Amino acid sequence: MLSVRSCLKAASLAALVVFVAGCDSQKDGDNAAAQQQQAPATQVNFVEVQPQTIGLVAELPGRTVAYRKADVRPQVDGIIQERNFTEGATVKAGQQLYQIDQSVYLANVDAAQADLARARATLDQATKTRARYDKLIKTQAVSEQTRDDAIAAEAQAKASVAAARAQVDTARINLQYTTVTAPIPGKIGASSVTEGALVTANQEMALATITQLDPIYVDVTQAGGRLMRIKQGIDSGKIKSAPDGEGVDVRLMIDSTSDQYSHIGKLQFSDVTVNETTGTVRLRAVFDNPDQVLLPGMFVRAFVEQGEVDNAYLVPQRAVMRRPDGSAYVYTISSDDKVEARALTIEQSKGEDWIVTKGLNPGDRIIVDGLQLVGPGKPVKPVAVKGDDSAKPASR
Structure with a gap:
């Protein structure tokens, strides 16, 4: 009998110990939850954004x-007599650069002018002959054939004068080409020839280059x-x-x-x-x-x-994070000071900011510092960043 009572008493004591231990454990859990609820909110820095018109x-x-570059080449054959510029200097358009020997070209001008004078004399004679035959044909003193020959001779003489005049023009142009001038203004480089060098028309090697x-x-x-x-x-x-x-x-x-x-x-x-x-x-x-x-x-x-x-936002680049798929997002602060994640559409960068076209609303508060200490839904203590401080990490 005593043995049964002893056993019941021992069992009651054991149950009482278990109940007290359970109460203590529940009390400790409640204290931990209370301490967690009373934990201070994380301080973060934020910038407030407003829509604006932003230049891309x-x-x-x-x-x-x-802007322009020209190789200077001779257009006639001859010997270089003078070089009239300083290498590396600035030259003007039309400025003389080289002088080629003119002797042969002066003689060609004289010869062409003599041929022109001869052709003009021939034309003068042919014109007088044709005019005389025009009068004689009325009295039938000359035949129609003779008059036609006179007209043809006059036409040939006119053609000879035109050809001789062209030869004079060609000779004068070649004479002008003996003076090599700058085709454009600019800086001239090194000269590839010196006085006494023989040059040929349109040679491959440039005399100099102007830029x-x-x-x-x-x-x-x-x-x-x-x-x-x-x-x-x-x-x-x-x-x-x-x-x-x-x-x-x-x-x-x-x-x-x-x-x-x-x-x-x-x-x-x-x-x-x-x-x-x-x-x-x-x-x-x-x-x-x-x-x-x-x-x-x-x-x-x-x-x-x-x-x-239009209606774009400038967001500091350090506030923007990326998901594994590359999409951009930021943490914003809600009206009850809790963290929200917001997906963004970015147009391009501008300085230390991103130009954001979608995902934000006027007046949104974007967290720029303390991002690693917070997450969606967590309470924060927001501190505004103003002026140039928005471009600098906050000190901790």
Whole structure:
């Protein structure tokens, strides 16, 4: 009997211990939940965005190209007597560069003029003969055949005069060609000949090369697909193009110095074909180059204006994240200070920002710092970032 009572007493004590332990465990869980609910919200920095009209500017690689370039070659044969320029100097159009010996060409002019005088004398005689026969034919003093021969002789004499006059013109032109002049203004390079050298008409080797540097061309390349999207945006009204008759502004950065070029250029044309190898389209701009800072062959970066986008947002690049599939999104702060994920459609970059065309609303608060500490649905303590601070990470 005592044994049964002892067993019942021991069982009651064991149950009491288990019940107390269970209560303690539940109490500890409730305390942990309460502590979690009372945890302070994470402080994050945000920027508030508003829709605006944003200009699209494409940064494109390019290279400078001479506005004009001319190889100077002789157009007559002869010996170089003079060189009348300094290598590397700037020359004007029409300035004398070389003098070829004129002796033979002066003689040719004299000979051609003598032939012209002879032809004119023959014509004068033929004209008088034909006029005399015109009077005699009325009295039948000469035959019709004789008069016809006189008319033909006069016509031949006129043709001889015309041919002799052409020979005089040719001789004079060749004489002028003995003075070799600059066809365009610009800087002239090294001379390939010196005084005493024999040159021939239209020889393969150029005597010198002149390069016009002011103005100067800048050729840049843009992806054909990107250019097509811009044109489609303009056609649909999504992107505003430059007004008709106004050139598109182009700004320039010189790669060697990373300085902005002081003059603004104008886009002149774009190719109508896409390069099959690179898939790009060539654009050409023209720039004033009075100080000749730009030289042909320099690598540059051009900033080409390509229209405007209405109702777009500028979002700091560091606030934008990417999913595994490449789609872009940001964290925004709701009205009750909780984190929301928002998918974006990005047009292109502009400086340290992205131009966003879809996914945002006016007044949205976008988290720019503290992204790694938060997630969708979590409460945050928002702190606004103003002015230049929006472009800098917040200190922690």
